[in-house]
Structures are given as structure tokens and as C-alpha cells.
Amino acid sequence: IYSYLARNFLVDITKTLKDQPDLKAPTYDDANFTSFANYFKDASGDLFGVPMEAFLKTYLYRKDLFDDPKIKEAFKKETGKDLKPATTHAEYTEIADFFTKYGKDNGMELWGTTAQAHTGHPASWYEFFESIVPTFGVYNWGIDAKNNYAATVEHGGAMNSDKAKAALKYWLHLRDIAPPESTQSTWTETATTFAAGRVAQGLIYGENAAWIASDPAQSKVVGQVGFALPPLEPGVLDDAKAGKGYIGYYDGGAFGVPVTSKNKEASLLFLEFIGQNEVQPDWAIAAPRITNTATFDDPKVKEMDVKLGGFYTMLKDEGKLFAGAPPYPFHAQVREATAPIFYDILTGKIGPDEGLDQMAAKAEEELTSLGYRK
Template sequence: ANTGIYDFVYIEQDIIYSYLDRDFLVNISEGLASNPKLQAPNVDFDDFTTFINYFKNAEGDVFGVPMEAFIKVYLYRKDLFENTEAKAAFRARYGYGLEPAKTFGQYRDNAEFFTKFCADQGMDCWGTTVQGHTGHPASTYELLETIFPSFGVYNWGINMDNYQASVENGGQLNGGRAKAALRFWTGLLDFAPPEALQSTWSEVGASFAAGRAAQGWVYGENAAWIATDEERSRVVGNVGVALPPTAEGVMMQAASGNGYIGYFDGGAFGIPHSSKNKEATMLWLQYLGQNEVQADWAIAGGRITHKATYSDPKVVAVDAKADAYFTLMRDTGYLFAGAPPYPFHGAGRAAIDPFIFKALAGELTPEEALDQAAAAVDELMKELGYAK
């Protein structure tokens, strides 16, 4: 973002705070206000969804024009969950009806059941996906941004008042909820396809599309094509979309604005100060920000950044084929959240990575992993000068 090579850069939502803190980016609002001739008449930042707020500074100025935004949803195989034989066998084994998981107990039962059911049927299918790569930060992100909040552990378990992670210093990274979350998640490896320990977000999408999992947490950018693209997906017509399971009280906290149930992902295009063509780039970013160019983009990438896109006929048609994925994002997106506003995002996550990798590999217990991760984060915060 500060090399001078590029006129515009992709800004992942989670790294925007680091870029703003280091003053990498041009203030787009200020640039357009100071040169009205650059202001495109058919582009208004008010046309964007609230996701644009992640790319504003404290004064409300825009530093990035959103180009993708999507939630991480719960996908499940309708053909499996609605299978008459499976439903009868599940009730006989667990004593209640088979349905998409709303609780973690249900999720685990579903995962265990379908792993055996699929094997008995001679199917290459397991009970759940796990984004559990033991050498890639995707696994840490699944824990911090998906599993943790659904258990009621927010902002990575770091206390935002003093930037400490350990319970003894006021954090929650090694608290009871966090340890229960990690134990639950690593326990799902028993019911996940063999590629789980080499899976990032891309491999999880591919596994589900190949019909290798009965359920899973899948980034919305993959949901639309998995549900509709017959050339890439073997489960077209059988994809169910729902909110992810949550612990007791989490949904209420999210609805009241005191928590969130999962990750609202996405990114924007911004202009580095080192750009040699700032004015031309402002025009280009506005071109990409037009309502008129959003629908095809939304269909291709499962992403929506403009309020009007939800009602575009093309998007409505795909929504009907994708089990109302876009409708779910429109109506419940407020329950999800982007990454916490940490300028130390990259360094903080990297401090946690090795302990999550070891927990997934079985080299540390979940309790050991989080105790060590919390201590590492506390030490890092002292080194970086954030600890209070």
C-alpha cells in the first residue's frame, strides 16, 4: 500500500485500521470535495450499505470504496437433511428431530451422524467442514471471527480497554467460553473430510461444492456459486442457507448491539499516497461504485455493497436459487461484524497463530493452546506499547 507501484490497492476490512494508523491512504471524501469536477453525478456514498462505515475515519471521511461485502453463513445439504431414511435414523439415535443446527450440541450431533450415515451409504461425505489449515492464518481467523463470537467471545478475547488477552489481566482469550469454543471446534475434526487440516477458506468452499460435507461455515462469497453454478458445484439445488449456531444469549447480545454472531467480511479499493494518478483513480473508483454495475458483480461473487442491489431483478433471481442467501444478508447482516479496530491486527493474529496450529495438530490441548496464546498476546501488547 505504500510502494508507489499501484494507483489503487485492495484493502481487506480487517487491515484498514492498520493502514489508517500508518497514514497509507488518500482521504477520498476530502479529495472529491476539494475538486468537484471529479465528483461523478451518479455516485453517492449514501447509496452504499453500512459496510462502507468500516472504511471511514473517526470524522466520517471515506478512505476506501467498498467492492465486496458478505457474511459467513451456515450452509447445509438439503438432500441429506431432508432424506427420509436419515431423519428416521437420526431420531432413533439421538431422540430428537434432524434439522439444521441452531445450537452447538445439534451441530456436533449432525456432524457425527452424517459422517457415519454417508459412510454407510458409500458416499464420500463427512459431517462438517473445518477451516483448519495447520500452517495458514485462515484457521486462526475461523476461530477468532466465527467460532469465538458464536460462543460469546468478542474482539478476539482481547480487552479493548487495556489491550490484554489473559483472564488474569482482564481479557477472555483463555477464559472458559474461549476454551469451550476451541475444544468444540477441534473436536469437529473427527467428523471432517481428510483435507480439513489443509483447508483455508478456498478449500472449504471447494469441499462443500464437491459434496464432501453435510454442513459447515462458508464465506458468502462462495455461497452463491455453490448453490447455482452447475459447472463448479455438485450440490446445486440442494444448498440450504441459515444463520450459524450460537450459544445461549449470543443472539440477544448481537441483536442489541452488544455482540455479534459471526464475521462480516469484505474489502474496498483505496488510493495510496504514493499513487501517481490520484485524480484518474478517483474517477475509476467511482465508476466501480455505480449502482448500475453492481448486479453482475453480486451474482459472480456473492457480495453486495449497495442497498439497491438487493432488489435488482438479476440478484432476486439468483437469490431464489440460493435459498435466499442475499435476503439473509440483507435482513440479518446487522448481527454480524467486521474485525475489531486493531492497528496491530496482523501482529496480534500472528502471535496467536502457532498455538491454534498446534491445537489443531493435537500437539497442545485447547486449554494449553489458549493459555499460551493469551500470554503471547499480552507480551506483544507490552512490546508494541498498547498495554495499559
């Protein structure tokens, strides 16, 4: 949306409803939205999009596997530790290694983790920059907008920092011990992999979490799914609580009205309709996305929250620790400029350290070309 705002593509919803009060529905108020709506506002606080989905990318794990006495005993024997959801990357890796080996040793179609590691789709680029490096303490893609849009360590950025390189090696190892479909997996395939019972844990977009946990027509692991915060490096949670960073991706979207629309008034009425408190609960149950604060307290949503093991409660209580995309008008340009190098890393054409060095340099080159970096 930031590229749209920079080019004045969208109708200012706040201003339009103020200038044309006859369009303002009495049951619509943008104060009803969660803080996620802030991602669709300009610098003055005017709203340019009505949120239609908002969810976290969270850590899912198989409760039936983690609670299985035989598996718990085997894990304890092999590692000397109790089997429980990971809170650090070292713990997550240890659990992933264990389950991949356990599956192989027991002739099971079971691996230790998902990996959204497609070798030619931006889903892999997004997994790394939005879900993996933040947990190592690298935020906003490693680009410092306040420091002349630096991306390289040489100029004050962090895209090729030691933390970013450690994050990439961690993730590439997970890719190597994940199911074979992982090298062609986007956000869709990681969900179907988890739902098929092929992994013990993984990072999954919240839009898929509810059906994985509750719909037997689509999932083989109904009632067996647990939710937790992503594994983190020391200090990252403190950064998030202090507003200096975040622990993962707060995904979602909004409906806006293009300035070229021939039916602006009708479009705004539709946006007001979907933004009403009374419309939201059924939508929230059908897909685990909540955009209005009142939705959390709806009886039907509370009932589903129990079935999902507290997924909505996590969204309500911990959502503030996650973040959406950085407010970059150059979002697509930098992604497209650096993605080919990233794919070369994934296919082994270039090493991870050298690849991140090249990506950071390429990002600065693109930002200079676009006029952001001076």
C-alpha cells in the same frame, strides 16, 4: 485498513472529492453503500476505501440430505429428534457426528461438517477467532481494548476464558470428524469440499455460496443448498441485537488509493465508477457480494435470490448481526505472534486449554511491545 489509517497510507476520499468537486461524478454517492462501508471510515466518518465486496460467512447445509426420508428416519431413531438445521452447538455437533457415522456405515464419501483447520495457514486462526468464538460469546478476539488491551482472563480479557476454551474444544471435535482434507483446508478448500458433496453442513464464506448453490460446472450440489444462521450459545443473539456482540463474520474488502499514487485522480474516478448503483447488480450476481443498498432491489438480483434460497435476503436482513474485523491497527502483529501457538494446538503439540493460555499471554506481550498495553 486500520493499520493503514494509523500510518496515513491512504487518500481521504471524502475530503478529496469535497476539495476537488470536478472529480465528483453525479452518479456516485457514498450514501448508497451498505453499512459495511463504515469499516473503511476513520473516526471522523471520512471514507478511505470504496467497498468492492461484502458477504457473510454462513451456515450451509445439504437440503437433499436433511429432507431425505431414509436419513430423517435414521436420525430420529438414533437421536430421538427431528433432523433440521442446528441452532445450537450441541445440535450441530449431534448432526455432524450422525452424518460422519452415516457416511462410514454406508460406504459413502460423506462427513458431517467442514473444518477450516489448516495446520500452517492463518485461515484456521481466522475461522476460530472470527467464526467460532463469537458464537460462544467471545468478541474481538477476546481482547478488551477499553481495559488496557487485556487478553488474559487474569487481566480482564477473554482470549483464554472458559467460553473460548469450550469453543476451541467444540471446533477441534468437528475437525476430527470432518473430511481428511480439513487439516489442510483454507477458505478455498472448505468450499470445494462442500461443492464436491463431501459434507452435510459447514460454515462457508459467502463469496463461494452462490457458485456452490447454482453453478453445475463447479458444484455437484446445485439446488441442494440451504442457508441458515450459525449455531449459537444462549445469549449471543441477544448480544448481537443489542449491539454488544455479533454472531459471525461479515467479510469483504475495499479499494483504496495510496498517498504515494502518481494517478490519484484517475484512481478516484475508477472507484467512483465501481461504486455506482447501476454497475453493482451484475457483479452481485457473478459473486454473491452486495455493497450498495439499491442492489438488493434489482430485479436480476431478486431472481438470483430465489435461486439461492434467500441468500441475499439473509445478507440484507441479518447482516447487522455479523461483524467485520475488529478495528485494531495491530491486527497482523497479534495474529502472527499467536498463530504459531495455535498451529501447535492443531497438531497436538500442546493442549487446547494450555495453548489458549499461552496465546493470551503472548498477545499481551505483543501489545505491550507495540505500546498499546501499558
